[in-house]
Amino acid sequence: MDLRIFTEPQQGADYDTLLAVAKATENLGFNAFFRSDHYLTMGGDGLPGPTDAWITLAGLARETSRIRLGTLMTAGTFRLPGVLAIQVAQVDAMSGGRVEFGLGAGWFEAEHTAYGIPFPKEKIGRLAEQLAVITGLWATPVGKTFDFEGEFYQLKDSPALPKPAQAKVPVLIGGMGAKRTPELAARYADEFNVPFASIEDSARQIGRVRDAVRAAGRPADSMVYSNALVVCVGRDDAEVARRAAAIGREVAELKENGLAGSPAEVVEKIGRYAEQGATRFYLQTLDLGDLDHLELIAAQVKPQLG
Template sequence: MELRVFTEPQQGATYDDLARVAQEAERLGFGAFFRSDHYLGMGTEGRPGPSDAWVTLAGLARETSTIRLGTMMTSATFRLPGPLAITVANVDQMSGGRVELGIGAGWFEDEHTAYGIPFPGTAERFDRFEEQLAIITGLWATAAGERFGFDGEHYRLADSPALPKPVQAKPPVLIGGLGKRRTPRLAATYADEFNLPFVDEETTAAQFARVREACAAQQRDPESLTLSNALVLCVGADEAEVARRAAAIGREPAELRTNGLAGTPAEVVDKIGRYAALGAQRIYLQVLDLADLDHLRLVAAEVMPQI
């Protein structure tokens, strides 16, 4: 089991805040530093204001050296697929081959309204998302000296040189979600990793099964697809520390124990083990109090060695 750090900077964070967390996560041995891709806070003004996910990761690519970097999830509504493929390849070069692209159809209408981003209906968003997956992976896979073309309903590319190339042959692509048919099919077709955000064990078991079935239907080995969960983190050395950390993010310890990854290190190790038994190979720890680096230090010292 690999533990990764996952942040939500739209809730209120500067680039320097994120850099401190990423550098400490690297020093402590976490597998990756991921950030959300949102332009509007949820239930908060999110001061000092949003930061762009890929601008942030470009900076962190130069301020870290070993930890992997990625998005959970870049919204397909925010960027055209060709320029997004270029951006990710650029940041992959800047990091020496440590970038991963989590990408989804987009869902938060208010942030689109706030910043003038078109927000089509659900069916069109997923159609665009599927075309983006085909284009981005197709551009990266095009051999040097060859050209790439795509003629879809929403995007058309002609005679593209498919440059630049990332350092990795293909930066890992992450897809997630609870859709019962299309999401598993897209994951089986395009993804290197399938992620479930903030769901319980029963939901995890059911959706992982659907994804495995979708792989089998496409004659893809299900073991070639990494499975993961994202859960809010609230660990304390004792009950008082759990309560303090829960209060800092506006949550209750009992609720977090049910819906997140919360409690003492022993409790958290036990719950991670239950998700591992369902097939999860990575857990993304949603860290909401970015000033509390001791939180990460406790996990590194008391949880990571046991899993």
């Protein structure tokens, strides 16, 4: 089972905090460090303010050596696809080929208003073109050029440089859309992520994506299926309650909607998600100052999952 640490820095974290979490992620044997791509807090003061996802990952690329690095998800509304292709390729090279690229349509209108970023009405169509442009640029052989004529983006005689270090940067798509999202994933993605969903809803969405992958002429198991879930683990009830309170959540709600409780409870629930097809879990860690939490998961949850 692939366990990954997933952070939400817009809630309040500077680069040094994220570096400490990323180094703990690596030292404790987790497989990857991922972060969200947001510029505005969703509750609380968000101090000291937002950090940019790809600038952060560029720094971490030089200060880690093993873990995979990526986004759940890069907001398609924040960057032009040609610029984003250059940024991700550069960070991949800086990391020695450890980047995984999650791309989403963007959804949080308030952060766009707060920082003067246009918020288009048509986002899924733009996302489809962004995926086509970015993967097309990366796949263009050196010495050849790339052209694209879309409704939203046009490229002419692009040298399609630089190239990522990896021959194929893994692409992640996620969400709960019933039709267009699975179709985009089947066409472009190596991994499909189900965000913050129940076991039943996860099973339904994974089923839709598997059907779309088969319809696209791919084996259904050529896609990695993953879940992102908030995590709150304690050695006893008091520790679980303390950690829940620290992130402003109720224990009962976390047990219902996330991975919460004792190590045994969390292992059992991960197993039930895995029965629906998930082989990778992004553990959303909200209290980034609580590195003991990661140590507990590494010591008492991870070994039980193989």
